[in-house]
Amino acid sequence: MSAPLPPGQRDIGFFPRFGVPDFAAFIPQAGEVSLQLGGNLSRPTTLRLADLQKLPRREVQADFHCVATWSYRGLRWEGWSFKDFYDTFVAPLAPTGATEVYLELRAQDGYRVSLLLADALTPEVLLADRLNGEPLSTEHGAPLRLVAPALYGYKNVKHLSAISLRLNYEVSLVERNTRAHPRGRVAFEERGRGLPAWLYRILYRALFRPILWRYQRIARAGAKKVPST
Ligand SMILES: Nc1nc2c(c(=O)[nH]1)N[C@H]1C(S)=C(S)[C@@H](COP(=O)(O)O)O[C@H]1N2
Ligand SMILES: [Mo]
Secondary structure: OOOOOOOOEEEEEOOOOOOOOOOOOOOOOOOOEEEEHHHHHHHOOEEEEEOOOOEEEEEEEEEEEEOOEEEEEEEEEEEEHHHHHHHHHHHOOOOOOOOOOOEEEEEEEOOOOEHHHHHOOOOOEEEEEEEEEEEEEOOOOOEEEEEEOOOHHHOOOOOEEEEEEEOOOOOOOHHHOOOOOOOEOOOOOOOOOOOOOOHHHHHHHHHHHHHHHHHHHHHHHHHOOOOOO
């Protein structure tokens, strides 16, 4: 028997391509991994697939929870442990002694959010390139996406292109517009900033279908230019 879902979530039985409709029109083509590291580091650097391949591969089985109250159970992700990646490529360039460190993640479609470094270093967080035994599809984030099952979907950035280390939380335009929570932990219902969790729950439950329809309509209209964020 599977464990109960986190508060306010329900199993919809399918795994939609989903997200912030502003970004739906742009579906990046799966291609070579190119990951820029920057922000508060001693020097910026760009990693490729060959760099990631130096790390051991990991598999994580997890449920996926979107803030819009839908969940999909039992995904099997494969890739590299985010902690291994961080310890190998980022920590040597990072300042020591900082306490509230955030990582700003950017994607090829212009999407951009931050998460608390400590939340990214837990054992189940991956940089994933495979899902359910197959290469990750463009719909679900190829060539590389973050998988952080304890955080809402909006922190699980698809088509990851850059990671910047920040010594303070800097709210991006996407996060401001969506009232994203700085941490976004599912277990604590950190759905958004300012309003109580129960209110976000009601609003998002009502908005899930309309957001999905809008997202799919924009996606069908096809790729335009990447929104600037
Ligand atoms: N690049 C990018 N990543 C993104 C988004 C997006 O619009 N663009 N949407 C986020 C949101 S809100 C959710 S719920 C998940 C959905 O992932 P899926 O499309 O694989 O279901 O992607 C997240 N990562
Ligand atoms: Mo989401």
